[in-house]
Amino acid sequence: MAAPTEPAVEPGGRRRAGQVSPPGCRPSLTPQRLALAAIELADAEGLAAVSMRRLAASLSVGTMTLYYHVRDKDELLDLMWNEFLSGHLLEEIPADWRAALTEIAQRTRQSYQRHPWALNVAVRPTLGPNKLRHLEQYLTVASRITDDPDEQVRIIHSVSDLVVGCTLRELSGQAYRAPIKHTDHRGDGPAPPLEPQPGFDELVTAEELPRLQALRTAGCRLLTPRFEHALGWLLDGIEAAHPGAGRAHPRAVGAPAPDPGLVGMAATTRMLPKKRA
Amino acid sequence: MAAPTEPAVEPGGRRRAGQVSPPGCRPSLTPQRLALAAIELADAEGLAAVSMRRLAASLSVGTMTLYYHVRDKDELLDLMWNEFLSGHLLEEIPADWRAALTEIAQRTRQSYQRHPWALNVAVRPTLGPNKLRHLEQYLTVASRITDDPDEQVRIIHSVSDLVVGCTLRELSGQAYRAPIKHTDHRGDGPAPPLEPQPGFDELVTAEELPRLQALRTAGCRLLTPRFEHALGWLLDGIEAAHPGAGRAHPRAVGAPAPDPGLVGMAATTRMLPKKRA
DNA sequence: ACCAGTCGTCGTACACCGTACGAGGACTGG
DNA sequence: CCAGTCCTCGTACGGTGTACGACGACTGGT
Known part of the structure; x- marks a missing residue:
């Protein structure tokens, strides 16, 4: 309608379509640059710090300027997500x-x-x-x-x-925080200060949670990163x-081992690449 | 300090500690009730609809009233989470x-x-x-x-x-939404309307993503719920x-089967309980 | 040279959010 | 009667996302 050239902008759709930029244009502000700046912000101060105003300020630009390059904050998050995935x-x-x-x-x-x-x-x-x-x-x-x-x-x-x-x-x-107390239990004291594994020790009341109690007395940490x-x-x-899947070093599947724990370890160590193509 | 009785409220800690409620009290508003109402709201209109104002309105109560029963919105979310986990x-x-x-x-x-x-x-x-x-x-x-x-x-x-x-x-x-385009690719047209599997078909450009392309031509859906x-x-x-783990019906582990797919199914069907203690 | 049109920027305004603060009512024990 | 606690809630502040429209710079056609 408005534009003499054919594509440009269709009324109901996206704002800018082509943006192929006639050669000599230096688009100092691109969606990708926004995403990268937002990621920098999120890395430094958390996702909550990524607001349109903060992001705009970090780019020394007016807040509403961002909305020319990005439809929504949602789209900004999508771009961040896509950029993030490149690390995979x-x-x-x-x-x-x-x-x-x-x-x-x-x-x-x-x-x-x-x-x-x-x-x-x-x-x-x-x-x-x-x-x-x-x-x-x-x-x-x-x-x-x-x-x-x-x-x-x-x-x-x-x-x-x-x-x-x-x-x-x-x-x-x-990022575990202070836990909530047992709701349907009489309150047992004013709650001591928090341990490194916050809440775990205070909440496990032994008679109701015997297995967890056993775990605790065994000195087992609940947050193992294995x-x-x-x-x-x-x-x-x-x-x-x-x-039938071809493996460089297949092994006997299901071979019994003396110690179950060691079997797990064996499976783990075997995951390391032994040979490159 | 202020209270003559011993426990009540310690200055730096939680607001209300015991709340054991001398028998005849009917606490029409409890943290749990807040959580349940918030869950109802979230189920109906999504988590974004759970604001302190909306929640208070749904309980026919002033907004700031909620803050007597709950320290934060975070604590409200914790309570929701705990209530949610009861379903597990x-x-x-x-x-x-x-x-x-x-x-x-x-x-x-x-x-x-x-x-x-x-x-x-x-x-x-x-x-x-x-x-x-x-x-x-x-x-x-x-x-x-x-x-x-x-x-x-x-x-x-x-x-x-x-x-x-x-x-x-x-x-x-x-809840897949409209996808973002290939960033470092020339834009290929103004993008057609969305399919039931939105974005998948448009984005797979064949020469760069041969395996995905093959998947697509094989008619394989990416979002299988298996x-x-x-x-x-x-x-x-x-x-x-x-x-050594005791099972009611152990089977030969690693027994070869003709069709790999059927092995998976066999493992699956075997998961159904065959016997109660 | 002029001008229409697009590109890119941005100030203002609105509705909504979480919540700090403090006032005030109801009830209870002395 | 009063002090004190429990509970409720109105107001206000600083934050958010973004709709709207104004404004300058640039560009191609005449």
């Missing part, structure tokens, strides 16, 4: 599928640990280009295990679900379900 | 440990599906009484697998991590690592 990508994928899945998983975990705010964004993700690239890497590995596409998806999801769940628990656990065990078990299960 | 508790725990873990996991999933807002709260959980009860149930099962407390904790975490990760993906996936497979694999791995 491997440059090179190991040949052994167990090693490869392990490396992708650990890369993902490191990525989350570097940017803890991403967990809050992860609840509402969009399918961005980096997410697809990440899936592509996962799929590259899964296709070595089976040819069934549905099974590939199941494998991918199971691994990435474990990674996300574990990372979420660990990261949120390290992620490799879980992944090892899952990969063991996947491997057992796909005996 | 089983009345009866199956005798078979695989069946028990499966039932706890599925109960947890159902709980999240009923209250999707809980995922946003899950990022910052506190150790409330219901969380402890939930852990206690998990531990009851894990203690049948191994006597090593650390290993028990590892087992519990691996299962619950998988559950949380999977649930998070599923729930956030069913949670049982992942849990089956994980439990297979745990079982293989603990051959």
Whole structure:
């Protein structure tokens, strides 16, 4: 309507469509730059610090200027999420599928640990280009295990679900706050000051929670970060379900071992790549 | 200082301590009632609708009244979280440990599906009484697998991590929104309207993402809800690592099967409880 | 040279949020 | 009668996301 050239802006849709920028233009403010600045802010002061005003100020720009490059704050979060996901990508994928899945998983975990705010964004993700690239890497590995596409998806999801769940628990656990008291219990004193594992010791009342009590007396910490065990078990299960999958160093599946704990360790150590293609 | 009786309120600590209520008192407004009303609100209109004003209005009460029963909005969220976790508790725990873990996991999933807002709260959980009860149930099962407390904790975490990760993906996936475009790519047209699996088809550019492209042409949906497979694999791995664990119906671990897909199904169907104690 | 139109920036204003502060009512024990 | 506690709540402050429209710089056509 308004523009003589054809594409430009369609009325109901996005604001700027092409933005291919006639050669000599230096777009000092791009959606990506916004996302990067927002990530810097979130890394430094948490996701709550990422407000449009703060972000604009950190870019020495008016608040409403941001809304020219980004439709919503939601879109800004999507861009942050997409940029964040670039940290999940491997440059090179190991040949052994167990090693490869392990490396992708650990890369993902490191990525989350570097940017803890991403967990809050992860609840509402969009399918961005980096997410697809990440899936592509996962799929590259899964296709070595089976040819069934549905099974590939199941494998991918199971691994990435474990990674996300574990990372979420660990990261949120390290921010544990003062606990709430037993509701349907008479209050037992004015509550002592907090321990390093806050609330755990005070809340476990022994007679109602015998197993937790036993755990406590055994000196077992509830917040153990042993992620490799879980992944090892899952990969063991996947491997057992796909005996035909080519592995560099297959082992006898289900071989009995004297100590159960050592079996878990064995599965874990085996995850390290023993050989490159 | 101010109070003649001893406990009452200590200056630096919580506001009300005992609130044991001399018999005939009907405390029409309790923290739990606040939490329940907030949950009702969140179920109906999402977590964003839970503001102190809206909640107070839904209780026909002044906004600041809430702050007598609750220190923060954070404390309100903690109470909601604790109340939400009561939905994870089983009345009866199956005798078979695989069946028990499966039932706890599925109960947890159902709980999240009923209250999707809980995922946003899950990022910052506190150790409330219901969380402890939930852990206690998990531990009851894990203690049948191994006597090593650390290993028990590892087992519990691996299962619950998988559950949380999977649930998070599923729930956030069913709220997929319009995707963002490839950033470092020339824009390819003004983007068609959205499909039921939004963005997936448009973004997969074939030459850069061959595996995803193959998945797409195979008609494979990316958002498959097959949670049982992942849990089956994980439990297979745990079982293989603990051959001594007493099961009602143990099977030959790692027995080769013709079709890998069917092995997964076999592991899945086996999870159903075959016998009660 | 002029001018229409787009690009990019931004000030103001509005509704909503969490909550600090303090006033005030109801009830209770001395 | 009074002091004290429990409970309620109105007002106000600083924060948020963003709709709206004004404003300058640049550009291509005439």
